[in-house]
Amino acid sequence: MIVVHHLNNSRSQRILWLLEELGRDYDIKRYQRDPATMLAPPALREVHPLGKSPVITDGDLTLAESGAIIEYLVERYGEGRLAPRPGTPERLRYTHWMHYAEGSAMPPLLLQLVFGRLDKGKMPFFVRPVARAIKNRVKASFIEPRINQNLDYMEGELARHPWFAGAEFTAADIQMSFPVEAAAARGGLNQSRPKLMAFLERIHARPAYRRAIERGGDYALMG
Ligand SMILES: N[C@@H](CCC(=O)N[C@@H](CS)C(=O)NCC(=O)O)C(=O)O
16 A cells, blocks of 8 residues: 655645556555644654655555656556656656756755744844844845745646646656645746646646545645
């Protein structure tokens, strides 16, 4: 049986969604973030040394990293679904987005989250204005331009075809859902980028997406 080690409000929601799309049976083992630090509990390190979510176990296999998990599940259980045929331009785009999601789109969104909290923690009162000034400067000069560059790129690609890999919905759209949702939550994505907003509407309307939310529980994006 496939077990998804699922942290609340996290990337592992994508794995539940994929398994629902594939119609596979699976179990969920739940972990809760520390409410103060938002970090995963130490119990996740007993499953995998990185202690992050998602991780799946499937028989003797333990696998971490969303992109690797998605590729494994599609290859092992997809029966040709949710991935374009190898050797096609669509397949190359599928591979591109599968890596781009975590390799390029997520890092500035994570920095946005970290710097957003820079002036919120405990600190002497006279340090707070300095922390706020550093935060605003890094956000304006480094983080936000990179988020916008990524959003412009994604918007442009979705203007060429409805899904990230081409005309058909694939597992690359599941992998890309997290950065697009994170950008809507904290990266300034709004109706000024209508293709990305339409993408969000279409994925949220998918029955498998909704079933995954029902099984997974709360899903408000953090990082
Ligand atoms: N690139 C990894 C990122 C994994 C990751 O950072 N997961 C977050 C949840 S969205 C996590 O476990 N955070 C808790 C922590 O770092 O303790 C993937 O896509 O699987």
